[in-house]
Amino acid sequence: MAGVTLADVRFWYPATEHPALDGVSLAVSPGDVVAVIGSVGAGASTLLLVAAGLAPRVTGGRLAGIVHTPPAGIVLPTPWTQVSGMAFSVWDEVAFGPANQGVARDEITRRVDRWLGRLEVTHLAARDPATLSGGEMQRVILAGVLAMEPALLLLDEPTAELDPAGAALVWRLVRELARTEQKTILVATSDLDAIPDFATRVVWLEHGRVRAAGPPADVLSRDDIWTEGPGSTTVAGVWRRAGLAAPVPLTVAGAVARLR
Amino acid sequence: MSGRHPFTLLALAAALPALAWTLPAPWGPAGTFAVALMLCLPARVARTALFTAAPFWLFLFLLHDRVTAVTIALRLSTMIASFVWLVAILPPARLVEALVAAGYSVHFAFLFAATLSAVPALRARAQRIVDAQRCRGLATRGGPLNRLRALRALALPLVLSALHEVDERALALETRGLSAGARRTPLAPPPDSAAERVVRWALVAGCVAGVVGRVLWRV
Numbered sequence: 001m002a003g004v005t006l007a008d009v010r011f012w013y014p015a016t017e018h019p020a021l022d023g024v025s026l027a028v029s030p031g032d033v034v035a036v037i038g039s040v041g042a043g044a045s046t047l048l049l050v051a052a053g054l055a056p057r058v059t060g061g062r063l064a065g066i067v068h069t070p071p072a073g074i075v076l077p078t079p080w081t082q083v084s085g086m087a088f089s090v091w092d093e094v095a096f097g098p099a100n101q102g103v104a105r106d107e108i109t110r111r112v113d114r115w116l117g118r119l120e121v122t123h124l125a126a127r128d129p130a131t132l133s134g135g136e137m138q139r140v141i142l143a144g145v146l147a148m149e150p151a152l153l154l155l156d157e158p159t160a161e162l163d164p165a166g167a168a169l170v171w172r173l174v175r176e177l178a179r180t181e182q183k184t185i186l187v188a189t190s191d192l193d194a195i196p197d198f199a200t201r202v203v204w205l206e207h208g209r210v211r212a213a214g215p216p217a218d219v220l221s222r223d224d225i226w227t228e229g230p231g232s233t234t235v236a237g238v239w240r241r242a243g244l245a246a247p248v249p250l251t252v253a254g255a256v257a258r259l260r
Numbered sequence: 261m262s263g264r265h266p267f268t269l270l271a272l273a274a275a276l277p278a279l280a281w282t283l284p285a286p287w288g289p290a291g292t293f294a295v296a297l298m299l300c301l302p303a304r305v306a307r308t309a310l311f312t313a314a315p316f317w318l319f320l321f322l323l324h325d326r327v328t329a330v331t332i333a334l335r336l337s338t339m340i341a342s343f344v345w346l347v348a349i350l351p352p353a354r355l356v357e358a359l360v361a362a363g364y365s366v367h368f369a370f371l372f373a374a375t376l377s378a379v380p381a382l383r384a385r386a387q388r389i390v391d392a393q394r395c396r397g398l399a400t401r402g403g404p405l406n407r408l409r410a411l412r413a414l415a416l417p418l419v420l421s422a423l424h425e426v427d428e429r430a431l432a433l434e435t436r437g438l439s440a441g442a443r444r445t446p447l448a449p450p451p452d453s454a455a456e457r458v459v460r461w462a463l464v465a466g467c468v469a470g471v472v473g474r475v476l477w478r479v
Binding site: 074108 | 351352353356366370373377381425427428429430431432433434435436437438443444445446447448
């Protein structure tokens with residue numbers, strides 16, 4: 001299974017002079033989960049579109065640099081725009097992708113049942129997709145993309161519509177997919193508290209450039225991520241405000257261990 | 261009717277306007293319009309068809325003499341009623357399944373189905389926009405002036421949001437494998453019977469006969 005290689009990637013949206021990505025280099029191996037963070041407009045979503053092969057092919061614009069990615073599945077931040085609009089039921093909606101890939105019907109059935117179960121939405125199988133709530137829709141779209149069995153999974157704010165339990169389920173799934181199925185996963189997220197639980201690395205983007213990259217403990221404990229970046233985890237914030245000594249813990253468990 | 265094969269429904273919706281334009285007026289178009297309207301009744305879209313056709317009647321009577329106006333209006337009304345009936349009775353997903361099962365490319369199938377789904381999709385979007393504007397205090401009910409103001413406030417967001425969604429929809433369908441290049445697997449191909457195939461061919465033959473008859477009659 002191949003990983004992702006981006007070398008000195010620059011990307012300009014149509015009719016813009018400033019690149020949305022400016023010299024981004026990144027290598028992600030199978031089994032790695034990379035969390036892409038940054039302030040609004042930093043280029044995280046664009047990075048995922050480039051890795052998915054959608055930019056510039058579908059979005060238009062101009063791309064420079066080297067992009068090597070395996071077949072990718074991407075979950076966009078607005079699930080209601082990712083619905084096919086051509087399915088009677090949630091089951092058909094999840095089957096939409098593998099059917100387009102020409103997968104055999106028996107295999108489609110196996111995959112759809114599997115991913116509906118993993119995302120805990122089997123009970124919605126007969127529902128009309130148009131009647132789903134935002135959170136249900138987000139799980140269904142994620143199931144639909146996973147049913148296509150991409151080697152590279154790109155998730156753009158995959159928990160934006162989910163309640164805390166739903167978000168925890170997705171992050172657990174992301175971790176399992178990387179560990180057990182060796183998927184290569186890139187996640188653009190503003191759920192910074194969850195990052196230490198699922199990510200093996202963090203890439204902090206700023207104005208389309210990589211400002212810092214490394215393990216979550218290194219990137220999210222930096223001082224400048226508070227002043228010039230998107231911030232860090234709640235625990236790191238409390239630790240910092242309390243004026244406690246470095247290294248900064250990112251999770252409650254880490255803080256408890258440090259205090260003991 | 262909704263249980264019939266999508267191609268049969270398509271054939272009927274195409275044959276009625278074809279016959280309306282080829283059969284001698286006024287009884288030919290009157291007959292096809294009556295049939296189209298009868299199809300609309302159980303689908304509960306007869307009123308929609310009549311309301312959609314009404315402005316054409318008005319303008320045709322302003323522009324033409326009575327006989328010509330009635331003839332053209334009946335033909336246009338047959339087209340409108342047939343299309344409204346087809347949109348109401350044929351879910352695009354079933355049409356896609358039928359086209360894919362018949363060996364057509366998935367892109368062609370979606371192009372066809374998207375045309376059918378455009379009307380209800382735009383209507384639902386317009387309703388959402390009206391609801392959102394009501395929340396912000398826009399009065400959409402009342403006299404003609406109020407309604408005109410509401411229409412103005414609806415038109416621009418409707419068109420702009422529809423154009424914006426084209427980009428999102430393209431991205432979304434790409435992400436769901438629509439450009440995979442492989443032949444799509446039909447999930448539930450609609451059953452087709454010999455009797456329905458006969459009906460379809462009979463409709464085609466009827467249309468051809470109508471064209472031939474029209475040519476001969478003109479000669």
